[in-house]
Amino acid sequence: MSLIIDAQELNEESLNHDQLSDWDTFKQAYQLSQIKTNHKNDISCMQYLPNLTLMPHQLDAVKKVLHQMHGRAILADEVGLGKTIEAGVILKELMVKNLVKKVLILVPSSLIRQWETELQQTFYIPARAKHRSYPWQAYDIVVSSIDLAKKEPHSSEILNEEYDMLIIDEAHRLKNPKTRNYQFVSQIKSTYCLLLTATPIQNKIDEIYYLMSIVRPGLLGDKTSFKKTVRQERQNSDSQAIQTLVKQSMIRNRRSETTSEWTGREIETIHVDFTEEEFEFYQELEAINTPHSFTTLTLQREICSSREACYQSIKQSKWNDEVKKEWMSKIERLPHHAKALKTVEFVKSLNEKCIIFTEYKSTQIYLQWLLHQNGIFSVTYNGDFRKSKKEWMVQLFKNKAQVLIATDAGGEGLNLQFCHHMIHYDLPWNPMKLEQRIGRIHRFGQEKDVNIYYTVLNNTIDQRILNLLYNKLDLFKDVIGELDQILSSLGIQSLENEIEEIMYESQSEKEVSIKVDHLLSVISDSHVERDIANESS
Structure with missing residues (x-):
């Protein structure tokens, strides 16, 4: 007997619970399984x-x-x-x-x-x-x-x-x-x-x-x-x-x-002002007598992150002991870091799980201590941890801790879809790193809109990185997805290395700004040219 079955007419529940007592019922069950398989687009294993x-x-x-x-x-x-x-x-x-x-x-x-x-x-x-x-x-x-x-x-x-x-x-x-x-x-x-x-x-x-x-x-x-x-x-x-x-x-x-519907991505910049003492120290760093401004800019980036990061860098430098002691003493007299205090205040107001990314391990330790002082349970995660400790930290974050503080080296392979807040405490010079960070939470399986926050110190290199690098490139548009191809077509081996070289060779922040602005204009122009070429092809 020939039997044609429409998928809409099949009662799957009855097929699951009734005995296959005759040939017709068997054929219905078989045809249903075939429809299911075909629905999975001919990938046999999907059944x-x-x-x-x-x-x-x-x-x-x-x-x-x-x-x-x-x-x-x-x-x-x-x-x-x-x-x-x-x-x-x-x-x-x-x-x-x-x-x-x-x-x-x-x-x-x-x-x-x-x-x-x-x-x-x-x-x-x-x-x-x-x-x-x-x-x-x-x-x-x-x-x-x-x-x-x-x-x-x-x-x-x-x-x-x-x-x-x-x-x-x-x-x-x-x-x-x-x-x-x-x-x-x-x-x-x-x-x-x-x-x-x-x-x-x-x-x-x-x-x-x-x-x-x-x-x-x-x-x-x-x-x-x-x-x-x-x-x-x-x-x-x-x-x-x-x-x-x-x-x-x-x-x-x-x-x-992709044609898939992804959860949204909301971006917010949290602006912070240095205290008077911190900003005075920041400006003093510009006057350091070093052969290259790169050292100065590195220290300025570090003090924008934490006293501890800058302190460790100077402590491990090859400066003579007297100069070291003088600068380390200045750092010791600084108050708690303004950006760190603002971050703790913001985390309190969130009252939800949050990931904080920093560039420096010293800052990571400081933030954990400061959060603890304010009654917030946090865990750290970095590349130095053994596999078992990394797994333990993720489980602690998932089940107990409100905050996970990670470095870029430690963030590789992390899947944290159960969290939808991320703070970029420090901004990397390589925008691809930032997208990789965000991918830890804005990924397959995320059910909520993700909230991304920058903490930026006004009138510092922090703000210049934001304005020059991220706003210029419009990071959260299509250009970030094509950045690797664009850099390759321009003969630029590494955006991060290119910017570091500019920092190293420049004599002032103004010169840095001009050179970086020119570099990013070239990248943006190349992106526009690619768009025009794609539309006309």
Whole structure:
């Protein structure tokens, strides 16, 4: 008997609870399962992941990797767009099709537990974290830190294996071919390979060449021909030969280009005035007799963060002892930092969980002490912490503490969607760092609008960085997403290094302002030119 069933007429609940007593009922159940599978856009494994719904850009990425890139790709979505989910679905699909059994997953040590849990609970994949007590062959799917894997005797064991799949998170750590990380990973044998990074180009375009050489060796030619092509493309803006090749094995989704509805992002600047004593000290720093103004500007940045940051810098300097003592004594006489006090006051008024990012560990410790003095429970998080301590700090923040104080070095890989307030206590000179910070909370799974706050000291380098760098670049528009490509096209290896060089060579803050303003005008003009070219193509 022929039976046509409309999806709208199927009663899924009755199929789940009634016995399959006859052939017609069986056919209904089968057809329902097929409809469900088709609804998941022909990715077979999705029928085994009923609690997972892919966003459109994730589904597109999975399909491209599986059907066009043959399972070897760089997943380079912006921070927070769900690269781990994409990698998990790709792995699951290849396992369902019996194409993958033996898998090696290399991640920063602080992310091992996160990957193990995600694979087990979201994808029902029996991943196991590597422990020294058992050999690499003990489990089919092993999650380990690259720092452990590259050491002997582990590296020899791994290089003797033939893996079905290799996955590497935070793959920008492989950008330098001279490092042990790169040399080790490039020798691992695997049929399929995924590299995950939100910043495929951090400083120079060569980095994408080396990442591509792991995923698709030879695709970009040898190093000499690649550099020649890069030079030609800089001379001919219409040429897109490299971009075309890279797209064969790299997927980069930007938040502004996705069709998904993201929660909002509200920006607020909190202006603060130095006390009279602090501002007098700030101005005195300009008069320090050093060969380069970079030292002066560095100290001014530090005093804009905290007394402690500036104190430690002077204490560790190569100045003579008398000069050191004089300046350290001046710092000791300063009152509590105006920006720190304002931040504590603001955190109190929020009365919700909040992340504070600072550039300096000394400031991190000071802020924690000051928050404690005001009855606010906070935890710190930085790159020096061991994996277990990082996990503990995140759990304390999630369950008890109101505030997490992090440095950029410690913030890598943090997923903190349960928080929607972030204070940028210090502004980095590299806008990409700021976007990576925000991606810790404004990411896949965030259910609330996120609130981003700058704390800025008026009439200081703090305010100049805000005005020159962030307002000029209009950070929260599309330009930030294209910044890496724009810098590459201009031959600028690193915006941060470029600005540091300006600081180092300039004789005054006015000269710094003029030079930085010119640099950012060039970048902005290039962004406009790219927009015009895209619209006319």
